[in-house]
Amino acid sequence: MKVMRVPEATVSRLSIYSRFLERLDKLGVITVSSGEIAKGVGVSPAQVRKDLAYFGEFGTRGVGYNVKDLSHYILKILGLTQQWPVVLVGAGNLGTALCAYRGFKDRGFNIVGVFDNDLLKIGKRIQELEVLPIEKVPQVVAENNVRLGIIAVPQSATQEVADVLVKSGVEALLTFGPAVIHVPDNVIVRNVDLSIKLEILTFNLGFRELQPSYWLEPKV
Amino acid sequence: MKVMRVPEATVSRLSIYSRFLERLDKLGVITVSSGEIAKGVGVSPAQVRKDLAYFGEFGTRGVGYNVKDLSHYILKILGLTQQWPVVLVGAGNLGTALCAYRGFKDRGFNIVGVFDNDLLKIGKRIQELEVLPIEKVPQVVAENNVRLGIIAVPQSATQEVADVLVKSGVEALLTFGPAVIHVPDNVIVRNVDLSIKLEILTFNLGFRELQPSYWLEPKV
Numbered sequence: 001m002k003v004m005r006v007p008e009a010t011v012s013r014l015s016i017y018s019r020f021l022e023r024l025d026k027l028g029v030i031t032v033s034s035g036e037i038a039k040g041v042g043v044s045p046a047q048v049r050k051d052l053a054y055f056g057e058f059g060t061r062g063v064g065y066n067v068k069d070l071s072h073y074i075l076k077i078l079g080l081t082q083q084w085p086v087v088l089v090g091a092g093n094l095g096t097a098l099c100a101y102r103g104f105k106d107r108g109f110n111i112v113g114v115f116d117n118d119l120l121k122i123g124k125r126i127q128e129l130e131v132l133p134i135e136k137v138p139q140v141v142a143e144n145n146v147r148l149g150i151i152a153v154p155q156s157a158t159q160e161v162a163d164v165l166v167k168s169g170v171e172a173l174l175t176f177g178p179a180v181i182h183v184p185d186n187v188i189v190r191n192v193d194l195s196i197k198l199e200i201l202t203f204n205l206g207f208r209e210l211q212p213s214y215w216l217e218p219k220v
Numbered sequence: 221m222k223v224m225r226v227p228e229a230t231v232s233r234l235s236i237y238s239r240f241l242e243r244l245d246k247l248g249v250i251t252v253s254s255g256e257i258a259k260g261v262g263v264s265p266a267q268v269r270k271d272l273a274y275f276g277e278f279g280t281r282g283v284g285y286n287v288k289d290l291s292h293y294i295l296k297i298l299g300l301t302q303q304w305p306v307v308l309v310g311a312g313n314l315g316t317a318l319c320a321y322r323g324f325k326d327r328g329f330n331i332v333g334v335f336d337n338d339l340l341k342i343g344k345r346i347q348e349l350e351v352l353p354i355e356k357v358p359q360v361v362a363e364n365n366v367r368l369g370i371i372a373v374p375q376s377a378t379q380e381v382a383d384v385l386v387k388s389g390v391e392a393l394l395t396f397g398p399a400v401i402h403v404p405d406n407v408i409v410r411n412v413d414l415s416i417k418l419e420i421l422t423f424n425l426g427f428r429e430l431q432p433s434y435w436l437e438p439k440v
Contacts, residue, residue, distance in 0.1 A: 009229050011423050015416045019398070078419045079426030086418070097314035102375065103397050103415045148421055155322070172421035177323050178239070188424045190417050195323045196235045197410050198306075199298045201368060201392035203231050204408045206299030 010051045014074050016041050017048070021071035033064040083108045085144040087170065089161045090152030091116040091124065091131040094176060098152055099126045109148070113140035116153075134161070138168040147171045155179040162189075230271045234294050236261050237268065241291035253284040303328045305364040307390065309381045310372030311336040311344065311351040314396060318372055319346045329368070333360035336373075354381070358388040367391045375399040382409075 020040045024032055034052075038045040052058050052070075055077055059065040075081050086104070088095055088111050098104070099111055114126055115134045124131045132140065140146065149170040151161050158179040165173060172188040175181060183189055240260045244252055254272075258265040272278050272290075275297055279285040295301050306324070308315055308331050318324070319331055334346055335354045344351045352360065360366065369390040371381050378399040385393060392408040395401060403409055 008420060011420050012416055014423075015413075015419045077423065077426075079422035080419065084418075084422060092317070093313045093320065094317035097312070097317055098414070100313065101397065101414060103413060104418070106398070107415045107419065109415060109418055147425060148418065150418075172425055174417055174421065177321070178326070188421055190420055192412075192414065192417055193235075193323060194318070194321060194412065195327045195329060196232055197394055197412055198304075198324070198329055198368065198370075199235045199300065199327065200228060200231050200410055201394065201408055202299035202304060203234075203297065205367060205392055206297075 006054050010054060011078070013041075013043065013047070013051050014078060017051070018071060018074045018078065018080075021067055021074065024067050025071055029067050031064045032067050032070075034059070036064070080108050083110055084148055085110055085112040085146045086148045086150060087111070087113040087115065087137060087140060087144075087146050087165070088150045088152060089115045089134065089137070089165065090150075091118070091121040091126060092152065095152040096126050098150060099129065111150075112144045112146065113137070115140075134164060137164050141165075141168040141170055148174070150174045152176055226274050230274060231298070233261075233263065233267070233271050234298060237271070238291060238294045238298065238300075241287055241294065244287050245291055249287050251284045252287050252290075254279070256284070300328050303330055304368055305330055305332040305366045306368045306370060307331070307333040307335065307357060307360060307364075307366050307385070308370045308372060309335045309354065309357070309385065310370075311338070311341040311346060312372065315372040316346050318370060319349065331370075332364045332366065333357070335360075354384060357384050361385075361388040361390055368394070370394045372396055 017037055020037060021032070034048040035045045038048045055073075058070055058073070072081070086109050088098060091114050095114060095116070099114060104111065111129065113136070114129045114131050115137055116122060116131050117134045121131050122133050147170060149165040149172070151158055151165070151173060153161050155177050158175055158177075159181050162173055162175070162181045162183055166183055166187050171186070173181075173183065175189065175191045176194075178193065181189060237257055240257060241252070254268040255265045258268045275293075278290055278293070292301070306329050308318060311334050315334060315336070319334060324331065331349065333356070334349045334351050335357055336342060336351050337354045341351050342353050367390060369385040369392070371378055371385070371393060373381050375397050378395055378397075379401050382393055382395070382401045382403055386403055386407055391406070393401075393403065395409065395411045396414075398413065401409060
């Protein structure tokens, strides 16, 4: 069988193309060229074509892509033509902020359970959810067919929480901060490290002074 | 003058190599090969060499890189051989979580001012900082030579806050969520969109079922 490797950067860019296409669609735009997508999100037209080529043939030469069709197809590639129930462990400031994060709902991610082991937090309401004790994770995961989990607890508790989620059947985890966790091979883990984005800023600030010959490519 | 374009993905990977090299250095490791770095962070050895090649010649053929030297040089490229004072606007849940985010301090980012326009938040303490009214931004920026700003306010207020920061002399902004902001050309903006990471997870979950011939490359 032919095995294709899709670079993770391509998947991230598909997410960004998808947002741009949804905006165009709302504005009533019918067709778009790779050049227009490229300009809209800040990459090269060749990059757009290469990213899309992983997934088949799109568009008509000289006409471009149908906005609605391409938008839908990318959502399908990303797995976003369905709603995704998500459980969130950690009802501190980060967890509370994540519950309110509008960007999740916009893309079909619904937090269906928030958990903590802090007695002062259990029973509290965040948005429309009651914070539940961690012991309830397996039940909520099973009842809602949850496959995605977000871990927003102190670094020292990250592994323990990951173990609970994995044991409950959660298949993909998003963690915050520098903790490295160990999970079975069939579980997918991605990490948000907020300082990496700041380092992109300092790289730019530093290099534009010291060595004006180094410049970053566009944003994506 | 020769103009080199450094892909943003390369800069992000440098951040990740840097963390790995610091761990090796703490363990007392003296030299490391591109293959070992690659394995440690989950990319190909060719990618490691290509990323480093943007910035000159490193390492000795057959011997590899000196861990301490390479670690220091990458920090220098990223602008991290100095401390960076940062201002943060928004003292809600997200802002409070960011103040406590250990990953910032580890990399030399020090939040020196937290601001809000909510009278209920002004005067409160977050970590060792008192929340100040937004009117104080110019003063704190000037007194601390601040060049980096983080915006953690509701989407509708993002542009207004960006204007205040830019007017105060802040040169690089980190924003959260989907709001698109407009700033002068000399100001650098990067955005953290947390749902993009979730979409990488759903992409993986979806494709491993529907089309087992599509697989992601390693993590970075």
